Amino acid sequence: MAYKIKVWCFLLVLLKLESILQNCANAAPQVPCFYIFGDSLADIGNNKHLVTTAKANYRPYGIDFPNGTTGRSTNGRTTVDIIDELLGFDQFIPPFATARSRDILVGVNYASWAAGIRDESGRQMGDRIILNEQLQNHAATFNRLIQLLGTKRAAAKYLNKCLYYVSLGTNDYINNYFAHAFVPLQSQENCLAWTYTIRQHSLRIFYSIPQQSLLFGNINNAVLPFNAGLFSLVHRLNKELNNARFIYLNISGMSSSDPSVPGKSSTMW
Incomplete structure (x- = not known):
């Protein structure tokens, strides 16, 4: 018998998150577990031992941590680290690379620097x-939860209470589309939306992070077709999937003066 997992997915920017959760930081955790998928914006050490240039094992990365570099591509905490704290967790969610035993009960961070929605992005x-491997790692986590909790039903019931977060998409542009290296330019935005669609039943969570780039100043304009498709997709998913709740928050729309930007200055449930 298959057990459906209901996922409440909060797609929030940090500034909004702080205003919503500011009263929760010193309370008991608001959710029992937090599972994170993503790229360098969320990676906290999964790339440390990979053969890649996309790793943060040298200074000035980590200069604000007492023990130095941690694998985070920042001087200190990532957005998900701050979310951990605001949700009330007393420790950072561990990376999949080092999560052991009952650590996985509080959640797992599967994010990897240079990862994208498409398999070839960042190679x-x-x-x-x-992303496909991050999903496989979550499946492995689910099997470990079954061992810890006794049955599939118990593991699925536990995950029903958890928060899922994903930050992916940037590398599909700056380390794929704009690099002109691996994917032809035609209809790339449609390919990305299509890739999200075919993975919706596996991941059930979506997060788009349009990002300004010093190398590609027009990246925000380039992602508008993708954001428009994502806006429609989230609306459709909320109608079709009764056991999930998706929230769309358009970051690029909030900073745009163009009234035609889909979802501008709004959140769509």
Whole structure:
């Protein structure tokens, strides 16, 4: 018998998250577990031992951590680290590479620097844990939860209470589409939306992070077709999937003065 997992997916920007959860930081955790999929914006050490240039094992990375570099591509905490704290967890969610035993009960971070929605994105950087492999790692986590909790039903019931987060998409542009290296330019935005669609039943969570780039100043304009498709997809998923709740928050729309930007300055449930 198959057990459906209901996922409440909060797609939030940090500034909004702080205002929503500011009263929760010192309370008991608001959810029992937090599972994270993504790229360098969320990776906290999964790439440390991979053969890749996409790793943060040298200074100035980690200069704000007492023990130095941690694998995070930042000087200190990542967005998901801050979310951990605001949700009330007393420790950072561990990376899949080092999560052991009952650690997985509080959640797992599967994110990998250079990963994208598409399998080939970021491969010029070397090894990385692509989205499909992150999903496989979560399946392995689910099997370990079954062992810890006794049955599939118990493991599925436990995951029903958890928060899922994903930040992916940037590398499909800056380390694929704009690199002109692996995917032909025609209809790339449609390919990305299609890839999200075929993975919706596996991942059930979506997060788009349009990002300004010093190398590609027009990246925000380039992702508008993808965001429009994602906006429609989230609306359709909420109608079709009764056991999930998706929230769309358009970051690029909030910073745009163009009234035609889909979902501008709004959240769509």
